[in-house]
Amino acid sequence: MDELVQWFYAQGxxxxxxxxxxxxxxxxxxxxxxxxxxPEGHTLFTIPRELTLSVRTSSLPARLGMESWKQxxxxxxxxxxxxxxxxxxxxxxxxxxxxxxxxxxxxxxxxMFWCEEDLRELRGTAVVDKIGKDxxxxxxxxxxxxxxKSRPDLFPEELIPQNYSMERxxxxxxxxxxxxxxxxxxxPENGEKGQQEERSEESDPDPHSMDVDxxxxxxxxxxxxxxxxxxxxxxxxxxxxxxxxxxxxDGENPADVAMVPIADMLNARYGSxxxxxxxxxxxxxxxxxxxxxxxxxxxxxxGDPPNCDLLRRYGHVDLVDLSQPLSxxxxxxxxxxxxxxxxxxxxxxxxxxDLQDRxxxxxxxxxxxxxxxxxxxxxxEELASFVRLLFLANDEWEKARKKGKLPKAKVDPSTLxxxxxxxxxxxxxxxxxxxxxxxxxxxxxxxHLSTNKxxxxxxxxxxxxxLDGTLRKVKDMMSVHGAQKGKxxxxxxxxxxxxxxxxxxxxxx
Ligand SMILES: C[S@@+](CC[C@H](N)C(=O)[O-])C[C@H]1O[C@@H](n2cnc3c(N)ncnc32)[C@H](O)[C@@H]1O
Numbered sequence: 162m163d164e165l166v167q168w169f170y171a172q173g174x175x176x177x178x179x180x181x182x183x184x185x186x187x188x189x190x191x192x193x194x195x196x197x198x199x200p201e202g203h204t205l206f207t208i209p210r211e212l213t214l215s216v217r218t219s220s221l222p223a224r225l226g227m228e229s230w231k232q233x234x235x236x237x238x239x240x241x242x243x244x245x246x247x248x249x250x251x252x253x254x255x256x257x258x259x260x261x262x263x264x265x266x267x268x269x270x271x272x273m274f275w276c277e278e279d280l281r282e283l284r285g286t287a288v289v290d291k292i293g294k295d296x297x298x299x300x301x302x303x304x305x306x307x308x309x310k311s312r313p314d315l316f317p318e319e320l321i322p323q324n325y326s327m328e329r330x331x332x333x334x335x336x337x338x339x340x341x342x343x344x345x346x347x348x349p350e351n352g353e354k355g356q357q358e359e360r361s362e363e364s365d366p367d368p369h370s371m372d373v374d375x376x377x378x379x380x381x382x383x384x385x386x387x388x389x390x391x392x393x394x395x396x397x398x399x400x401x402x403x404x405x406x407x408x409x410x411d412g413e414n415p416a417d418v419a420m421v422p423i424a425d426m427l428n429a430r431y432g433s434x435x436x437x438x439x440x441x442x443x444x445x446x447x448x449x450x451x452x453x454x455x456x457x458x459x460x461x462x463x464g465d466p467p468n469c470d471l472l473r474r475y476g477h478v479d480l481v482d483l484s485q486p487l488s489x490x491x492x493x494x495x496x497x498x499x500x501x502x503x504x505x506x507x508x509x510x511x512x513x514x515d516l517q518d519r520x521x522x523x524x525x526x527x528x529x530x531x532x533x534x535x536x537x538x539x540x541x542e543e544l545a546s547f548v549r550l551l552f553l554a555n556d557e558w559e560k561a562r563k564k565g566k567l568p569k570a571k572v573d574p575s576t577l578x579x580x581x582x583x584x585x586x587x588x589x590x591x592x593x594x595x596x597x598x599x600x601x602x603x604x605x606x607x608x609h610l611s612t613n614k615x616x617x618x619x620x621x622x623x624x625x626x627x628l629d630g631t632l633r634k635v636k637d638m639m640s641v642h643g644a645q646k647g648k649x650x651x652x653x654x655x656x657x658x659x660x661x662x663x664x665x666x667x668x669x670x
Pocket of ligand 1: 430
């Protein structure tokens, strides 16, 4: 780590070594620790923008030529950055990042690298369909291989098996997934060479000249880690317009994706962020956003994603105290996805002849084919509305279609019973029950589980507890309806039926 820090200084980085140390944390790899009590607003380190590694700072795109870069599709997605990282690695000591790159991990606990047996443990969770291994491998064959084959002067044939293999491709991709930040374009300083030229002369850094206790700048920017979709304020730039075409599905320009040395050494845990990266014109500045006691870990944020995304992108999961209606340890940001086709399967016990028309109309209007339930275990209004749509009497359905208005999310008894059926079906999609997972994770047994199996059980359990909590709420609502109906019957009147419905809806708020 000393070598990395020396390199960082030599490249113009600034690090307050009296405040922050880099060390190993059990089960988390390396991370940053406070070496003394730190106030809020204290600068821990600064990184010159040119030291970030992206397609803007690597010399490769210019060497290959922008026309070829685009022709091979390297301006779309992460293949271009992966190739830059492979290229910089292959340059050895003549790469600006030659000391940094070997410090990056090559082993990951992400499902991308799991065997089939371990992947089966994730059945039912939101991880399975999002791993993206096939897409990555297609990009490797369709973009990267043709690009490197086209220029043996840049990518000598004998280096391909070692430096440009599929295995290296996945490693670089995983480094990007778990460590990159969003860095907007910036203007080169007067006299500075163009961003895609190689640099040899370095600035003369003095880490102790940093202005350390600062008011965070008004305009803050979130790290890309976990927050790729976030908008960042623009620093400039003329390139923006030209590059807009290159944005991916999330509206993210792949050229803004950057490896950020030292900043990528900070770990994260749900709700624990105490340091944040601020974006200035020439540097990125990591600043404490809370007082931190000596010996405490310095945490960044990855955007507090649910455990399914944490596992998929970073290879770990968060376990903190949960609040009502759940209890015990878990990730408060967990979610469970319920596909609309499960609802259709539940409803089609009594199929409406025009079921497909209704589903198509729903998709046209909402584009929602999945309902997301969170740890508050509240029934999503969209789910109730969708169930009701599938049950509307023909004349009501015609009316709704004419008006272009979805049914209100009323939770009447037939809606509730369908929802209960959907939730039960969804629970059966996992390979294990809640009780089985809880047993697996008791401390005496969890110690014998492999990391992958333990993580899979935690992700599954988090999702199933949400489903179970929601099912309980739905059943409570059903019994309120049942009790109300009984009372109404006793009174020989059903005119209070509407009141019961209103009471149920109120209790949901
Ligand atoms: C941005 S890097 C942080 C530095 C990293 N620990 C290292 O050794 O280089 C992100 C990786 O750190 C690890 N990590 C971060 N926060 C963690 C946590 N709360 N628990 C376990 N591992 C964590 C995960 O392996 C994740 O992919």
